[in-house]
Amino acid sequence: MADHKHGEMDITVQEKTFDSFIWFVSRGTIGIIVFLIFLALVGA
Template sequence: MAEHKHGEMDISVQEKTFATFMSMVTKGTIFCIVLLIFIALVNG
């Protein structure tokens, strides 16, 4: 069994995936808020 050495694994792919996920969540949230405001304005 190999010895585990903390911090040696390449996590660049995971970091990029997480950054993309957070970007999509942020954009989705902003879209939902804008959509709700638009619906509220249209319904008067």
């Protein structure tokens, strides 16, 4: 069995996926907040 060497694996794909996920979640959160403010102003 091979010895594990910390920091040797290429993680560029995982970093790109994580960055995309954070972008999506932050934009979704901003969208929901804007929608809730709109609902509060309209009085629905």
